[in-house]
Amino acid sequence: MEEACCYRSFKNNIVNCRLCTHYCFLKEGERGFCKVRINVKGKLYNTIYEKLSSFSTDYIEKTPLYHFYPNHRFITVGSFGCNLKCAFCLTWSITQVEPEEFRAEYIKADKIVEASKQLKCRGVVYTHSEPTLNIEYYAKIMELAKGNGLLNVFATNGLISPEGLKTICEYIDAVALTVKGNQEFYSKVCGFKFNNTHLLRLIDIFKSKNTHLELVYVIIPGFNDDEKNLSEAIHLSKKADSPLILLRFFPSYKMDKIDSPSEKIMEKALNLAYSKGLKYVYLENIFSHPGKNTYCEKCKKLLIRREGYGIVEWHLEGNKCPRCGTIIPIRGYPYFDS
Numbered sequence: 001m002e003e004a005c006c007y008r009s010f011k012n013n014i015v016n017c018r019l020c021t022h023y024c025f026l027k028e029g030e031r032g033f034c035k036v037r038i039n040v041k042g043k044l045y046n047t048i049y050e051k052l053s054s055f056s057t058d059y060i061e062k063t064p065l066y067h068f069y070p071n072h073r074f075i076t077v078g079s080f081g082c083n084l085k086c087a088f089c090l091t092w093s094i095t096q097v098e099p100e101e102f103r104a105e106y107i108k109a110d111k112i113v114e115a116s117k118q119l120k121c122r123g124v125v126y127t128h129s130e131p132t133l134n135i136e137y138y139a140k141i142m143e144l145a146k147g148n149g150l151l152n153v154f155a156t157n158g159l160i161s162p163e164g165l166k167t168i169c170e171y172i173d174a175v176a177l178t179v180k181g182n183q184e185f186y187s188k189v190c191g192f193k194f195n196n197t198h199l200l201r202l203i204d205i206f207k208s209k210n211t212h213l214e215l216v217y218v219i220i221p222g223f224n225d226d227e228k229n230l231s232e233a234i235h236l237s238k239k240a241d242s243p244l245i246l247l248r249f250f251p252s253y254k255m256d257k258i259d260s261p262s263e264k265i266m267e268k269a270l271n272l273a274y275s276k277g278l279k280y281v282y283l284e285n286i287f288s289h290p291g292k293n294t295y296c297e298k299c300k301k302l303l304i305r306r307e308g309y310g311i312v313e314w315h316l317e318g319n320k321c322p323r324c325g326t327i328i329p330i331r332g333y334p335y336f337d338s
Protein backbone atom coordinates (compact mmCIF):
# COMPACT_ATOMS: atom_id res chain seq x y z
CA MET A 1 0.00 0.00 0.00
CA GLU A 2 1.11 3.55 -0.67
CA GLU A 3 -0.22 6.68 0.96
CA ALA A 4 -2.63 8.29 -1.46
CA CYS A 5 -2.40 11.73 -2.98
CA CYS A 6 -5.30 14.18 -3.18
CA TYR A 7 -7.02 13.81 0.18
CA ARG A 8 -7.87 15.97 3.18
CA SER A 9 -7.95 14.95 6.85
CA PHE A 10 -10.66 15.84 9.36
CA LYS A 11 -11.17 15.22 13.06
CA ASN A 12 -12.08 11.71 14.30
CA ASN A 13 -9.77 10.25 11.62
CA ILE A 14 -12.20 11.01 8.80
CA VAL A 15 -10.67 11.61 5.38
CA ASN A 16 -12.06 13.16 2.23
CA CYS A 17 -10.66 11.70 -1.00
CA ARG A 18 -10.40 14.39 -3.68
CA LEU A 19 -9.19 12.18 -6.54
CA CYS A 20 -12.45 11.79 -8.43
CA THR A 21 -15.91 13.28 -8.64
CA HIS A 22 -17.24 10.98 -5.91
CA TYR A 23 -15.24 12.98 -3.32
CA CYS A 24 -15.79 10.16 -0.78
CA PHE A 25 -15.78 10.92 2.94
CA LEU A 26 -14.37 7.84 4.69
CA LYS A 27 -14.30 6.80 8.34
CA GLU A 28 -11.51 4.60 9.71
CA GLY A 29 -11.45 1.23 7.93
CA GLU A 30 -13.79 2.31 5.13
CA ARG A 31 -13.07 1.96 1.41
CA GLY A 32 -14.20 4.38 -1.25
CA PHE A 33 -16.81 3.72 -3.93
CA CYS A 34 -13.92 2.44 -6.08
CA LYS A 35 -12.93 -0.20 -3.46
CA VAL A 36 -9.22 0.50 -3.94
CA ARG A 37 -8.71 3.46 -1.57
CA ILE A 38 -8.94 2.80 2.13
CA ASN A 39 -8.79 4.86 5.32
CA VAL A 40 -6.28 3.33 7.75
CA LYS A 41 -6.06 5.22 11.06
CA GLY A 42 -6.91 8.54 9.46
CA LYS A 43 -4.61 8.19 6.46
CA LEU A 44 -5.78 7.35 2.95
CA TYR A 45 -3.99 4.54 1.10
CA ASN A 46 -3.91 3.23 -2.45
CA THR A 47 -4.18 -0.58 -2.14
CA ILE A 48 -3.18 -1.29 -5.76
CA TYR A 49 0.13 0.54 -5.90
CA GLU A 50 2.47 -1.21 -8.38
CA LYS A 51 -0.17 -3.91 -8.85
CA LEU A 52 -1.11 -4.84 -12.41
CA SER A 53 -3.80 -7.13 -13.77
CA SER A 54 -2.42 -7.05 -17.32
CA PHE A 55 0.63 -6.06 -19.30
CA SER A 56 0.88 -6.44 -23.08
CA THR A 57 1.73 -4.67 -26.34
CA ASP A 58 -0.99 -3.44 -28.68
CA TYR A 59 -1.55 -1.15 -31.62
CA ILE A 60 -2.67 2.30 -30.51
CA GLU A 61 -5.87 1.81 -32.56
CA LYS A 62 -6.98 -0.73 -29.96
CA THR A 63 -7.09 1.95 -27.20
CA PRO A 64 -8.92 3.26 -29.34
CA LEU A 65 -7.11 6.27 -30.80
CA TYR A 66 -7.21 6.85 -34.57
CA HIS A 67 -5.42 10.17 -34.96
CA PHE A 68 -2.37 9.59 -32.77
CA TYR A 69 0.80 7.85 -33.94
CA PRO A 70 -1.15 5.51 -36.25
CA ASN A 71 -0.12 1.87 -36.35
CA HIS A 72 2.45 2.28 -33.55
CA ARG A 73 2.71 -0.32 -30.85
CA PHE A 74 2.41 0.70 -27.19
CA ILE A 75 2.86 -1.12 -23.90
CA THR A 76 -0.63 -1.45 -22.43
CA VAL A 77 -1.10 -1.74 -18.68
CA GLY A 78 -4.22 -2.39 -16.62
CA SER A 79 -4.67 -2.47 -12.86
CA PHE A 80 -7.87 -2.79 -10.78
CA GLY A 81 -11.04 -0.96 -9.81
CA CYS A 82 -13.39 1.59 -11.25
CA ASN A 83 -15.35 4.56 -10.00
CA LEU A 84 -18.36 3.54 -12.12
CA LYS A 85 -20.34 0.31 -12.05
CA CYS A 86 -21.32 -0.04 -15.70
CA ALA A 87 -23.59 -3.02 -16.23
CA PHE A 88 -21.96 -3.61 -19.64
CA CYS A 89 -18.33 -3.51 -18.46
CA LEU A 90 -16.13 -5.76 -20.60
CA THR A 91 -13.41 -5.90 -17.95
CA TRP A 92 -15.69 -6.37 -14.92
CA SER A 93 -13.51 -9.17 -13.50
CA ILE A 94 -10.82 -6.57 -12.69
CA THR A 95 -12.95 -3.44 -12.20
CA GLN A 96 -15.79 -4.71 -10.02
CA VAL A 97 -13.79 -6.73 -7.48
CA GLU A 98 -11.80 -5.93 -4.39
CA PRO A 99 -8.19 -6.04 -5.59
CA GLU A 100 -7.26 -8.61 -2.91
CA GLU A 101 -9.56 -11.13 -4.67
CA PHE A 102 -7.21 -11.21 -7.59
CA ARG A 103 -3.65 -12.60 -7.75
CA ALA A 104 -1.52 -10.11 -9.59
CA GLU A 105 1.96 -8.99 -10.44
CA TYR A 106 3.77 -6.16 -8.66
CA ILE A 107 5.98 -4.36 -11.16
CA LYS A 108 8.21 -1.35 -10.52
CA ALA A 109 7.76 1.69 -12.76
CA ASP A 110 11.26 1.42 -14.27
CA LYS A 111 10.55 -2.13 -15.48
CA ILE A 112 7.58 -0.91 -17.53
CA VAL A 113 9.66 1.79 -19.16
CA GLU A 114 12.54 -0.63 -19.79
CA ALA A 115 10.15 -3.12 -21.41
CA SER A 116 8.65 -0.39 -23.55
CA LYS A 117 12.08 0.52 -24.89
CA GLN A 118 13.21 -3.06 -25.38
CA LEU A 119 10.05 -3.93 -27.30
CA LYS A 120 10.44 -0.78 -29.41
CA CYS A 121 7.09 0.59 -28.32
CA ARG A 122 6.23 4.27 -28.76
CA GLY A 123 4.98 4.61 -25.19
CA VAL A 124 2.57 3.39 -22.53
CA VAL A 125 -1.25 3.20 -22.54
CA TYR A 126 -2.97 3.19 -19.12
CA THR A 127 -6.28 1.39 -19.57
CA HIS A 128 -8.55 -1.66 -18.89
CA SER A 129 -9.45 -0.52 -15.34
CA GLU A 130 -9.92 3.19 -14.51
CA PRO A 131 -6.29 4.45 -14.50
CA THR A 132 -7.15 7.40 -12.23
CA LEU A 133 -7.36 5.00 -9.29
CA ASN A 134 -3.68 4.05 -9.47
CA ILE A 135 -2.49 7.57 -10.05
CA GLU A 136 0.46 7.45 -7.60
CA TYR A 137 1.97 4.49 -9.47
CA TYR A 138 1.07 5.65 -12.97
CA ALA A 139 2.46 9.15 -12.31
CA LYS A 140 5.82 7.50 -11.57
CA ILE A 141 5.75 5.48 -14.81
CA MET A 142 4.63 8.54 -16.76
CA GLU A 143 7.45 10.71 -15.43
CA LEU A 144 10.05 8.05 -16.24
CA ALA A 145 8.51 7.36 -19.65
CA LYS A 146 8.60 11.07 -20.54
CA GLY A 147 12.23 11.29 -19.47
CA ASN A 148 12.99 8.43 -21.86
CA GLY A 149 11.26 10.03 -24.84
CA LEU A 150 8.17 7.82 -24.63
CA LEU A 151 4.52 8.91 -24.91
CA ASN A 152 1.80 8.50 -22.26
CA VAL A 153 -1.80 7.71 -23.23
CA PHE A 154 -4.57 7.89 -20.64
CA ALA A 155 -7.78 5.94 -21.40
CA THR A 156 -10.33 7.21 -18.92
CA ASN A 157 -14.01 7.64 -18.09
CA GLY A 158 -13.24 11.25 -17.16
CA LEU A 159 -14.34 11.17 -13.53
CA ILE A 160 -10.89 12.31 -12.42
CA SER A 161 -11.09 15.58 -10.46
CA PRO A 162 -9.20 18.68 -11.60
CA GLU A 163 -7.04 18.22 -8.48
CA GLY A 164 -6.20 14.64 -9.49
CA LEU A 165 -5.56 15.60 -13.10
CA LYS A 166 -3.11 18.27 -12.00
CA THR A 167 -0.76 15.58 -10.66
CA ILE A 168 -0.35 13.90 -14.08
CA CYS A 169 -1.41 16.49 -16.66
CA GLU A 170 2.08 17.53 -17.70
CA TYR A 171 3.02 13.93 -18.52
CA ILE A 172 -0.02 12.99 -20.61
CA ASP A 173 0.32 13.19 -24.39
CA ALA A 174 -3.04 11.79 -25.42
CA VAL A 175 -6.40 10.92 -23.89
CA ALA A 176 -9.12 8.51 -25.00
CA LEU A 177 -12.13 9.85 -23.11
CA THR A 178 -15.17 7.58 -22.89
CA VAL A 179 -18.60 9.21 -22.65
CA LYS A 180 -21.39 6.80 -21.66
CA GLY A 181 -24.61 8.69 -22.37
CA ASN A 182 -26.80 11.28 -20.68
CA GLN A 183 -27.28 11.72 -16.92
CA GLU A 184 -30.20 9.28 -16.85
CA PHE A 185 -28.06 6.61 -18.55
CA TYR A 186 -25.25 7.10 -16.03
CA SER A 187 -27.74 6.70 -13.15
CA LYS A 188 -29.49 3.64 -14.54
CA VAL A 189 -26.63 1.74 -16.17
CA CYS A 190 -23.38 3.06 -14.64
CA GLY A 191 -24.39 3.25 -10.97
CA PHE A 192 -23.64 6.94 -10.51
CA LYS A 193 -25.55 10.09 -11.35
CA PHE A 194 -22.88 11.79 -13.40
CA ASN A 195 -23.22 15.01 -15.27
CA ASN A 196 -21.21 15.55 -18.45
CA THR A 197 -20.58 19.22 -17.59
CA HIS A 198 -17.59 17.89 -15.64
CA LEU A 199 -16.23 16.49 -18.91
CA LEU A 200 -16.50 19.95 -20.48
CA ARG A 201 -14.16 21.23 -17.76
CA LEU A 202 -11.69 18.44 -18.45
CA ILE A 203 -11.83 19.09 -22.18
CA ASP A 204 -10.93 22.74 -21.52
CA ILE A 205 -7.96 21.64 -19.42
CA PHE A 206 -6.73 19.22 -22.10
CA LYS A 207 -7.14 21.83 -24.79
CA SER A 208 -5.19 24.39 -22.76
CA LYS A 209 -2.35 21.84 -22.42
CA ASN A 210 -2.48 20.90 -26.11
CA THR A 211 -3.13 17.27 -25.13
CA HIS A 212 -4.34 15.10 -28.00
CA LEU A 213 -7.94 14.04 -27.34
CA GLU A 214 -10.39 11.57 -28.89
CA LEU A 215 -13.86 10.72 -27.59
CA VAL A 216 -15.20 7.20 -27.36
CA TYR A 217 -18.82 6.05 -27.07
CA VAL A 218 -20.10 2.47 -26.69
CA ILE A 219 -23.39 1.96 -28.55
CA ILE A 220 -25.85 -0.30 -26.70
CA PRO A 221 -29.06 -0.89 -28.65
CA GLY A 222 -32.20 0.19 -26.81
CA PHE A 223 -30.17 1.91 -24.08
CA ASN A 224 -28.05 4.73 -25.53
CA ASP A 225 -28.40 4.55 -29.34
CA ASP A 226 -31.11 7.24 -29.38
CA GLU A 227 -30.50 10.83 -30.41
CA LYS A 228 -30.83 12.19 -26.86
CA ASN A 229 -27.96 10.06 -25.56
CA LEU A 230 -25.79 10.25 -28.65
CA SER A 231 -26.08 14.03 -28.68
CA GLU A 232 -24.12 14.18 -25.41
CA ALA A 233 -21.08 12.56 -27.03
CA ILE A 234 -21.48 14.55 -30.24
CA HIS A 235 -21.72 17.82 -28.31
CA LEU A 236 -18.61 17.03 -26.26
CA SER A 237 -16.70 15.91 -29.31
CA LYS A 238 -17.58 19.18 -31.04
CA LYS A 239 -16.40 21.18 -28.03
CA ALA A 240 -13.16 19.19 -27.99
CA ASP A 241 -12.78 19.47 -31.77
CA SER A 242 -11.84 15.80 -31.63
CA PRO A 243 -12.64 12.60 -33.51
CA LEU A 244 -15.48 10.51 -32.12
CA ILE A 245 -15.09 6.73 -32.08
CA LEU A 246 -18.33 4.75 -31.88
CA LEU A 247 -17.68 1.33 -30.36
CA ARG A 248 -19.95 -1.59 -31.04
CA PHE A 249 -21.16 -3.06 -27.74
CA PHE A 250 -20.50 -6.74 -27.01
CA PRO A 251 -22.73 -8.64 -24.56
CA SER A 252 -20.98 -8.72 -21.19
CA TYR A 253 -21.34 -8.72 -17.39
CA LYS A 254 -24.93 -7.83 -16.39
CA MET A 255 -25.91 -7.10 -19.99
CA ASP A 256 -24.87 -10.43 -21.45
CA LYS A 257 -28.36 -11.07 -22.87
CA ILE A 258 -28.42 -7.85 -24.91
CA ASP A 259 -27.46 -8.21 -28.58
CA SER A 260 -24.68 -6.22 -30.23
CA PRO A 261 -25.99 -3.37 -32.38
CA SER A 262 -26.54 -4.14 -36.06
CA GLU A 263 -24.45 -2.35 -38.68
CA LYS A 264 -27.58 -0.35 -39.50
CA ILE A 265 -27.73 1.02 -35.94
CA MET A 266 -24.01 1.84 -36.02
CA GLU A 267 -24.37 3.58 -39.40
CA LYS A 268 -27.33 5.61 -38.12
CA ALA A 269 -25.20 6.90 -35.24
CA LEU A 270 -22.32 7.65 -37.63
CA ASN A 271 -24.60 9.62 -39.96
CA LEU A 272 -26.13 11.54 -37.06
CA ALA A 273 -22.68 12.58 -35.84
CA TYR A 274 -21.67 13.75 -39.33
CA SER A 275 -24.99 15.57 -39.82
CA LYS A 276 -24.29 17.51 -36.59
CA GLY A 277 -21.02 18.78 -38.02
CA LEU A 278 -18.36 16.41 -36.69
CA LYS A 279 -15.45 16.05 -39.11
CA TYR A 280 -14.05 12.66 -38.10
CA VAL A 281 -16.29 9.86 -36.85
CA TYR A 282 -15.37 6.17 -36.77
CA LEU A 283 -16.98 2.80 -36.20
CA GLU A 284 -14.99 0.34 -34.10
CA ASN A 285 -15.36 -3.31 -33.04
CA ILE A 286 -16.27 -4.00 -36.66
CA PHE A 287 -13.56 -5.75 -38.65
CA SER A 288 -14.07 -4.03 -41.97
CA HIS A 289 -16.43 -1.16 -42.80
CA PRO A 290 -16.16 2.16 -44.70
CA GLY A 291 -16.95 3.84 -41.35
CA LYS A 292 -13.52 2.78 -40.04
CA ASN A 293 -11.71 4.82 -42.68
CA THR A 294 -10.47 8.41 -42.69
CA TYR A 295 -11.75 10.67 -45.46
CA CYS A 296 -10.63 14.22 -46.15
CA GLU A 297 -13.03 16.56 -44.34
CA LYS A 298 -13.09 18.86 -47.39
CA CYS A 299 -12.92 16.82 -50.63
CA LYS A 300 -13.89 13.41 -49.09
CA LYS A 301 -10.96 11.54 -50.63
CA LEU A 302 -10.18 8.23 -48.91
CA LEU A 303 -6.98 8.85 -46.93
CA ILE A 304 -6.63 5.87 -44.58
CA ARG A 305 -8.27 2.48 -44.92
CA ARG A 306 -8.37 0.26 -41.82
CA GLU A 307 -9.12 -3.38 -41.19
CA GLY A 308 -9.28 -4.84 -37.72
CA TYR A 309 -6.82 -2.75 -35.71
CA GLY A 310 -4.46 -2.31 -38.64
CA ILE A 311 -3.94 0.16 -41.46
CA VAL A 312 -4.12 -1.35 -44.95
CA GLU A 313 -3.93 1.84 -47.06
CA TRP A 314 -2.27 5.18 -46.31
CA HIS A 315 -2.65 8.02 -48.84
CA LEU A 316 -1.70 11.10 -46.84
CA GLU A 317 1.22 13.23 -48.00
CA GLY A 318 2.81 14.28 -44.73
CA ASN A 319 -0.26 15.42 -42.83
CA LYS A 320 -2.11 16.68 -45.91
CA CYS A 321 -4.74 15.37 -48.27
CA PRO A 322 -2.89 14.72 -51.57
CA ARG A 323 -5.89 15.94 -53.60
CA CYS A 324 -6.87 19.27 -52.00
CA GLY A 325 -4.05 19.93 -49.51
CA THR A 326 -6.29 20.06 -46.43
CA ILE A 327 -4.34 19.46 -43.21
CA ILE A 328 -5.64 16.38 -41.41
CA PRO A 329 -5.37 16.62 -37.60
CA ILE A 330 -3.28 13.50 -36.98
CA ARG A 331 -0.37 13.62 -34.55
CA GLY A 332 2.75 11.66 -35.38
CA TYR A 333 3.71 9.77 -38.51
CA PRO A 334 2.46 6.22 -38.97
CA TYR A 335 4.66 3.23 -38.35
CA PHE A 336 4.93 0.50 -40.96
CA ASP A 337 7.20 -2.54 -40.73
CA SER A 338 9.77 -2.32 -43.48
Ligand code: SF4
Pocket (backbone or CB within 6 Å): 017, 018, 019, 020, 021, 022, 023, 024, 031, 032, 033, 034, 035, 036, 037, 083, 133
Ligand atom coordinates in the same frame (compact mmCIF):
# COMPACT_ATOMS: atom_id res chain seq x y z
S1 SF4 B 1 -10.96 7.66 -5.99
FE1 SF4 B 1 -13.06 8.39 -6.13
S2 SF4 B 1 -14.30 6.62 -5.59
FE2 SF4 B 1 -12.21 6.17 -4.88
S3 SF4 B 1 -12.16 6.84 -2.76
FE3 SF4 B 1 -11.46 8.55 -4.02
S4 SF4 B 1 -13.27 9.80 -4.41
FE4 SF4 B 1 -13.99 7.78 -3.70
